[in-house]
Amino acid sequence: MSESLELITTSSDEGTLPLPEPQCREIYDKMLTIRRFEEAVLEIYTQGLMRGLAHLYIGQEASAVGICSALNDDDYLTSTHRGHGHLIAKGGKVDRMMAEMMGKVDGYNRGKGGTMHIADMSLGILGANGIVGGGMGMATGAALSGKMRGSGQVAVCFFGDGAINQGAFLESANLASIWSLPVLFVCENNHYGEYTAASDVTAVREHVAERAAGFDMPAMVVDGNDAVAVHQTAVEMVERARAGEGPCLIENKTYRYRGHHVGDGDPEKTYRTQEETDTWLAKDPIPRFARRMLKAGMVDEAELESIDADITKRVEDAVTFANDSPYPTADEVTDHVYA
Amino acid sequence: MSTPERVITYGEAVREAIAEEMRRDETVFFMGEDVAAAGGVFKVTVGLLDEFGEERVRDTPISEAGIMGAGVGAALTGMRPIVEIMFGDFITIAMDQIVNQAAKMCYMTGGQASVPLTIRTTIGAGRSSAAQHSQSLQAWLSHIPGVKVAIPSTPADLKGLLKTSIRDDNPTVIYEDKMMYGLKGPVPDDDDYTIPFGVADIKREGSDVTLVATSSMVHTALKAADMLDKEGVSVEVVDPRTLSPLDMDTIIRSVEKTSRAVVVDEAYRSYGVTGELASRIADEAFDYLDAPVKRVGAMDVPVPFSPGLEPETIPDEAKLVRTVQGLFHDVAV
Ligand SMILES: Cc1ncc(C[n+]2csc(CCOP(=O)(O)OP(=O)(O)O)c2C)c(N)n1
Ligand SMILES: [Mg+2]
Numbered sequence: 001m002s003e004s005l006e007l008i009t010t011s012s013d014e015g016t017l018p019l020p021e022p023q024c025r026e027i028y029d030k031m032l033t034i035r036r037f038e039e040a041v042l043e044i045y046t047q048g049l050m051r052g053l054a055h056l057y058i059g060q061e062a063s064a065v066g067i068c069s070a071l072n073d074d075d076y077l078t079s080t081h082r083g084h085g086h087l088i089a090k091g092g093k094v095d096r097m098m099a100e101m102m103g104k105v106d107g108y109n110r111g112k113g114g115t116m117h118i119a120d121m122s123l124g125i126l127g128a129n130g131i132v133g134g135g136m137g138m139a140t141g142a143a144l145s146g147k148m149r150g151s152g153q154v155a156v157c158f159f160g161d162g163a164i165n166q167g168a169f170l171e172s173a174n175l176a177s178i179w180s181l182p183v184l185f186v187c188e189n190n191h192y193g194e195y196t197a198a199s200d201v202t203a204v205r206e207h208v209a210e211r212a213a214g215f216d217m218p219a220m221v222v223d224g225n226d227a228v229a230v231h232q233t234a235v236e237m238v239e240r241a242r243a244g245e246g247p248c249l250i251e252n253k254t255y256r257y258r259g260h261h262v263g264d265g266d267p268e269k270t271y272r273t274q275e276e277t278d279t280w281l282a283k284d285p286i287p288r289f290a291r292r293m294l295k296a297g298m299v300d301e302a303e304l305e306s307i308d309a310d311i312t313k314r315v316e317d318a319v320t321f322a323n324d325s326p327y328p329t330a331d332e333v334t335d336h337v338y339a
Numbered sequence: 340m341s342t343p344e345r346v347i348t349y350g351e352a353v354r355e356a357i358a359e360e361m362r363r364d365e366t367v368f369f370m371g372e373d374v375a376a377a378g379g380v381f382k383v384t385v386g387l388l389d390e391f392g393e394e395r396v397r398d399t400p401i402s403e404a405g406i407m408g409a410g411v412g413a414a415l416t417g418m419r420p421i422v423e424i425m426f427g428d429f430i431t432i433a434m435d436q437i438v439n440q441a442a443k444m445c446y447m448t449g450g451q452a453s454v455p456l457t458i459r460t461t462i463g464a465g466r467s468s469a470a471q472h473s474q475s476l477q478a479w480l481s482h483i484p485g486v487k488v489a490i491p492s493t494p495a496d497l498k499g500l501l502k503t504s505i506r507d508d509n510p511t512v513i514y515e516d517k518m519m520y521g522l523k524g525p526v527p528d529d530d531d532y533t534i535p536f537g538v539a540d541i542k543r544e545g546s547d548v549t550l551v552a553t554s555s556m557v558h559t560a561l562k563a564a565d566m567l568d569k570e571g572v573s574v575e576v577v578d579p580r581t582l583s584p585l586d587m588d589t590i591i592r593s594v595e596k597t598s599r600a601v602v603v604d605e606a607y608r609s610y611g612v613t614g615e616l617a618s619r620i621a622d623e624a625f626d627y628l629d630a631p632v633k634r635v636g637a638m639d640v641p642v643p644f645s646p647g648l649e650p651e652t653i654p655d656e657a658k659l660v661r662t663v664q665g666l667f668h669d670v671a672v
Contacts, residue, residue, distance in 0.1 A: 052468055131429065202400065
């Protein structure tokens with residue numbers, strides 16, 4: 001069965017970029033924004049300006065951006081503890097996200113949720129999640145709702161390689177399949193759940209996407225560091241879902257360059273090897289995409305630098321915005337327990 | 340007591356208890372997410388894999404319902420599993436296996452079956468972990484006949500109760516406060532040191548008011564007691580140590596002496612441990628009481644992330660002091 005699952009990838013350095021230039025610019029902008037945002041989170045966390053647990057998305061940017069660039073504004077997504085990238089890719093504002101990181105009143109959730117719970121209902125972002133597998137049922141339900149309302153909306157459920165071993169996956173995938181729901185299950189396989197290798201705790205031949213066969217839904221194994229491959233796969237699957245043909249399972253093979261969360265030590269000293277990390281660093285999705293834009297003549301080096309400078313400034317402004325925002329006042333603590 | 344003592348942390352107490360029981364009984368094994376190679380996310384089980392190997396110290400997939408069920412099944416058939424649920428909030432996913440299966444098996448089978456399963460999990464807010472990583476859900480399983488529940492506040496209590504629970508033939512749950520893993524305290528230096536379930540401990544003697552406190556709130560109560568002492572109020576702090584079975588005798592004897600009682604637990608205030616304890620005191624110690632029994636708990640709100648809000652919701656010593664003062668004067672609390 002695994003024979004039928006070929007890795008979907010595009011040849012990165014051929015000088016072709018099979019997407020319109022504005023779209024390429026947007027994909028690049030979003031990926032770099034995620035990278036710079038996460039670097040800023042690392043910094044404020046290290047400075048003690050942020051509490052809780054910060055799970056960085058650095059290295060996985062092509063997955064979120066490739067998928068979300070195939071969505072409409074009113075499509076839904078559910079995210080995870082490692083959710084900052086998904087939110088930015090779906091259009092989340094970095095200043096309000098940064099304020100939420102610090103628990104400030106101008107944050108998306110008025111400081112009540114923090115890094116693991118950011119939501120923006122106006123963008124269809126139904127929330128990051130502190131529970132591994134917590135979004136699977138909800139994404140399925142959002143797809144059911146879209147179908148019942150005849151809205152044409154689809155739902156994307158992001159989750160990790162670790163989450164696919166939750167019972168919730170079986171139950172949600174089965175429901176989505178029997179009811180032909182417009183949901184894309186997107187497994188971001190970064191090869192580890194916390195400090196445990198996926199291969200040690202996951203019974204598959206080679207790819208977690210093989211499990212889709214058991215639910216009679218299509219499976220795709222994608223080079224998750226190739227924004228073009230991810231995007232093209234998503235476009236096809238979104239179209240299929242909107243046409244009423246049901247769910248799919250997309251496995252984006254990728255890697256997180258940092259630890260599980262900020263402050264939990266150096267992964268290369270414990271549960272993974274430097275060689276393995278180096279292999280993945282060579283496939284860094286951002287320089288890879290930049291090289292293609294350069295070869296296609298969409299940008300030159302100078303412009304890449306100025307794009308980076310703009311993004312860096314936007315993220316710095318977000319940190320300033322967050323720093324200047326106050327904590328919510330104590331009287332807010334009992335607000336919003338009920339609608 | 341002549342037993343020599345050593346000072347260890349609350350986290351080391353976990354490791355020592357598991358290691359000693361695994362050496363003592365080869366049917367004991369330990370499993371959970373990231374507990375083996377990484378030694379647990381709180382690093383309290385480091386070294387167990389090295390000593391006991393992969394067969395008995397198992398890293399599991401992220402599958403709470405599955406591993407709890409496997410724990411129940413192994414316990415039914417001759418093993419003594421210890422299952423870790425990393426954050427107490429995640430126990431919700433494994434609830435059927437504990438509540439409908441493990442807890443009822445002995446009774447439903449007319450005593451044929453037993454489930455010697457130990458569940459370790461965490462409680463406690465205070466690190467901006469937000470609403471899904473900060474709850475203190477000890478009331479849930481205390482509500483269930485057939486499950487025994489321990490909620491230790493010191494390294495010595497943790498070690499003694501965990502060892503007892505591993506030896507017990509019933510499903511037991513140990514609620515460990517994740518903020519206390521670094522807390523140090525003396526522990527008897529004896530491989531056979533255990534503490535029976537159902538025996539409360541008086542953590543401080545006093546004569547004017549009884550503070551019944553659980554887990555981290557024992558330490559909050561001790562701080563409040565110091566503050567009240569300066570005002571001339573003598574506080575007795577009683578730690579039930581196990582919620583099920585519950586040692587009411589020690590609590591009643593204390594209230595008989597002091598005539599006043601305040602109950603404090605870190606969980607949401609409504610429908611929880613404080614409600615149960617307060618009603619039992621009001622009922623069983625009615626004749627001794629000079630004031631209504633008061634209770635202090637977390638606000639009935641999901642635990643907020645913001646450092647500006649979280650501390651508002653958790654009981655602290657100031658709140659306890661005000662509550663105690665209110666029993667003596669008409670202080671608004
Ligand atoms: C139900 C539940 N179990 C355990 C955890 C603790 N936990 C948080 S993240 C994580 C690993 C998740 O791995 P994966 O799904 O691969 O996502 P990644 O962190 O790699 O993005 C674990 C075990 C949790 N938050 N929720
Ligand atoms: Mg992973």
